Amino acid sequence: MFGLAKGTAGTQKGRRRIRITFTTLRQFSAFLLGGTALALLWSNLNHEAYHRFVYTVLESIPGMGHGGGPLEITFHFLVNDFFMALFFGMAMKEVSESFLPGGALSSFRKAALPALATLGGVIGPVVLFFILKAIFPPIIDGQEVDITRAWAVPTATDIAYSWLFASFVFGAKHPAVTFLLVLAVLDDLIGMAIIAFFYSSNVHPEYLGFVLLAMLIAEGMRRKRVRSFWPYVIIAGPISWIGLHFTGVHAALALVPVVPFMPHASRDLGMFAEMEEGRHDTMNEFEHYFKPLVDVGLLTFGLANAGVYLKPEAFQASPTWIIFTSLVVGKTFGIYLFSRLGIFLGLSLPTHMKLSQQIVLGCVAGIGFTVALFVTDVATRDMPNKEVADMLKLGALMSFLAGPIAIHLGRLFKVEKIHS
Numbered sequence: 001m002f003g004l005a006k007g008t009a010g011t012q013k014g015r016r017r018i019r020i021t022f023t024t025l026r027q028f029s030a031f032l033l034g035g036t037a038l039a040l041l042w043s044n045l046n047h048e049a050y051h052r053f054v055y056t057v058l059e060s061i062p063g064m065g066h067g068g069g070p071l072e073i074t075f076h077f078l079v080n081d082f083f084m085a086l087f088f089g090m091a092m093k094e095v096s097e098s099f100l101p102g103g104a105l106s107s108f109r110k111a112a113l114p115a116l117a118t119l120g121g122v123i124g125p126v127v128l129f130f131i132l133k134a135i136f137p138p139i140i141d142g143q144e145v146d147i148t149r150a151w152a153v154p155t156a157t158d159i160a161y162s163w164l165f166a167s168f169v170f171g172a173k174h175p176a177v178t179f180l181l182v183l184a185v186l187d188d189l190i191g192m193a194i195i196a197f198f199y200s201s202n203v204h205p206e207y208l209g210f211v212l213l214a215m216l217i218a219e220g221m222r223r224k225r226v227r228s229f230w231p232y233v234i235i236a237g238p239i240s241w242i243g244l245h246f247t248g249v250h251a252a253l254a255l256v257p258v259v260p261f262m263p264h265a266s267r268d269l270g271m272f273a274e275m276e277e278g279r280h281d282t283m284n285e286f287e288h289y290f291k292p293l294v295d296v297g298l299l300t301f302g303l304a305n306a307g308v309y310l311k312p313e314a315f316q317a318s319p320t321w322i323i324f325t326s327l328v329v330g331k332t333f334g335i336y337l338f339s340r341l342g343i344f345l346g347l348s349l350p351t352h353m354k355l356s357q358q359i360v361l362g363c364v365a366g367i368g369f370t371v372a373l374f375v376t377d378v379a380t381r382d383m384p385n386k387e388v389a390d391m392l393k394l395g396a397l398m399s400f401l402a403g404p405i406a407i408h409l410g411r412l413f414k415v416e417k418i419h420s
Contacts, residue, residue, distance in 0.1 A: 026295040029160045032370060035302025036397070043307035050307050066202060066248060079304040080377060081251045085241065086294050087301075087370075089255030091159070091188045093287050096260045098185060103268030105182065113349065114179055116342040117335045117358070118186040121365055124334015125154035129326040136318040140388060147319050149379045150392050152194045154326035156371035157187040165403035166364050169410035171417030175350035176361050183335070183365060191371055192256055196249045199378045203248040210243025211257055218261035225263070229286035232262055250378060262286060298370065305373045306397060308390045319388055323376075323395025328366040328402045335362035356413050363406040372396035 025031065043050040057072045064071035098105040105111040129151050138145045162184050163177065170176040218236040226232075233255070241254035264283040314320055339349070339358040349355065373396050380389035 026292065028164065029295070029298065031296045032160075032298035032302050035299035036306040037302075038299075039303045039306040040308060040310065044310055047307075047309050054304055054307065064245075066246075075300075076304045079300045080374070081245075083294075083297050083300060084252035084374065085237070085254045086290050086297070088188075088192060088253055089259050090287060090291060090294055091185065091192075092256045092259040093283055094159075094185050095189050097264060097268045097283065098182065100264065100268040101266065105186075106268070111182075113339065113342045113347040114182040115186060116347070117179075117339045118183045118190070120334035120336075120338025120341075121157065121183060121187060121331050121362065122155045122190055122334070124332075124337070125326040125330030126151055127334075128330035129154055129322060132318075132322045132325060136322065138318045138322070138388065138391075140317070140385065145319070145385060145388050147322070147388065147392065149199075149383070150319075150323065150376065152191070152198060153323055153372050153375050153379060153392060153396060154330055154368065155187070155194065156191055156327075156368040156375050156396075157184045157331070157365045158367045158369040158371055159184040159188065161367045161369055161400065161403060162364050165367065165406055166361070168403075169360060169364065169406055169417075170357075170415060171419045173420055174418040175353050176357060179350060179353065180361055180364060183361075187365070188371065191375065192253055195375065195378055196253060199375075200247070200249045204246060207243050207246040210246070211240050212243075214240035214243065215257050215261065218258045222261050222263055227263060227282055229262060229282050229289070232258055232282070233286070236261075252374075259283070259286070301370065301373075305377055306393070308393045308397065309387075310394070311387075314387075314391050314394055317391045319391035320395045320398070323372075323392055324398045324401075327368045327372065327395070327399040328363065328405065331366035331402075332359055332362035335365060352416075352418060357415055360406055360409045360413055360415060363402050363409055366399055366402035368396050368399040372399060 039050070042053075054076045055074050057074055059073040061071040061073065063069075097103055100106060103110075105115075133147065138147050159181070162180055166174075166177045166180045214236040217239065218232055221231055221236070236258045237255055240258055241251045244254055245251040262282040265279055265281045308314075336355075336358045340355060343349070343355060349358075373393060376389070376392050376396050380386075380392060383389050
């Protein structure tokens, strides 16, 4: 009996260790990093094999493609058009809750300065992108290459890594972390709008009726007090996906119009708040169920999108540095200058935050990574020169360096960490 009890205790201890390890890996987005590293390694050791794995047609569905052609199912398509719908659904959940009472966007007073800083974090990188493109025109093999379609790539902010590095720099309980999360969520909202309106060619608005139908179904289920998230995901979600797909808008946004209709709590406890773990409303149950899947599944996103062929000249090419500089420098000064404008207009930063620290916060927001890779993929979908597309992706990947740079800036500006 004693041996059995000891064995059971050992098993439980082992399971606890596995659970803690798994949670830690998720918190540090290790699965995304792992997929990214694997893609880079595979692509550079055997580029043809990597390309075959990612882009080989697994199935072709007649009449389901754009323009009535066949829809070619590849690993890349499954990840970017299906899996990423869950990723953007998670982002929309945070956006939706932030408008509830107590939420970061629930009043003009709370939302004004973060919203203005977000605007700076979008305008700054775009302006710098076009300035750099004019000064250092991308020339490949003696010919100038037009990278104008990539203008939105440096507007992206990776919520997970920005939050992680902000916690390192400011401390987990510093108001700057909350400010950054609000900024990142608003940034994602703008990013979703940019994808929908600026990267959708051959738009067929008549199919938007399917999206409207999905929203009506979701609202009907909410009024009928349907508490399970599954009907919203497997009934309204696919209808929205079909509508966006045939409209010409990226179908990864399928859950964006559906998630806000899920039954939710009466108040927001804050983005990624630990206290939300005990909530059982539909919107939080949706997040609790799918977040581990999304965190692990980002390995496939990294694998499908980060396979950049690292030629030595790519590190010297202007497309790479235009994206990297626009993200890191453009975000930093855009957020700082617009925050300064907000203070001039009578708005105020949260307690314990200083204007000079907005430079550090802006640098952290320059980590584009996941979202920047996704926007790069959408922007370069029809680009004939894949070498240039790889350079743009390399710039998005290199934006990860904004995190370590921000840590050094935090020391330079003597940021006092707040952990409790």
